[in-house]
Amino acid sequence: MTDRSRLPDPARFFPDLGPLAGAMTRTVHNGALPDVTIALVQLRAGQLAGSTYHTVRQTGLLRNAGEPEDRITAVSSWRDAPYFTDAERLALELTEAVLTPNPRGERVPDELFARAAAVYDDKALWTLTVAIGQIGFFIPVGLIAKPIPGRPLGKNYSPAGEG
Secondary structure, eight states: OOSOOSSOOGGGTOTTHHHHHHHHHHHHOSSSSOHHHHHHHHHHHHHHHTOHHHHHHHHHHHHHTTOOHHHHHTGGGGGGOTTOOHHHHHHHHHHHHHHSOOTTSOSSOHHHHHHHHHHSOHHHHHHHHHHHHHHHHHHHIIIIIOOOTTSOTTSSSOOTTOO
8 A cells, every 4th residue: 555645635736626526426415325335335436446446445445334245245246245235236336337438329327327216216317327426526536636545534635746
């Protein structure tokens, strides 16, 4: 694990980024979905993107929420793992559908949407959609700037000129 980021904290250049991130977080954590479901989805997104930063961050959030290690480690193999509810499985399936190219057609087919709509109401589906979008917004940050994994927000970047 590296102790340096490639780039300094983006807040130095974009002071509105912090409030934007805060607004996205408040929007996603509106009570329509369990916070654990959001963290599972964002962990899976980080895994799919190959982002160590996001994978470590979401794993830490799940551990801090008291999630068992079996569930955390099984996110990458959720399809055959016995640790997830049907609703969580649908959330993970939607995440994979959105973030994985499908050369044979639509990424989120009507059948998958119908199954999700049978479990989640409109607000929960929108929340799930925005949660996937939120992590999607920050995946390039993790892959290009490479914040330091495991460090708290605000302390996860090297000082300017030391990246």
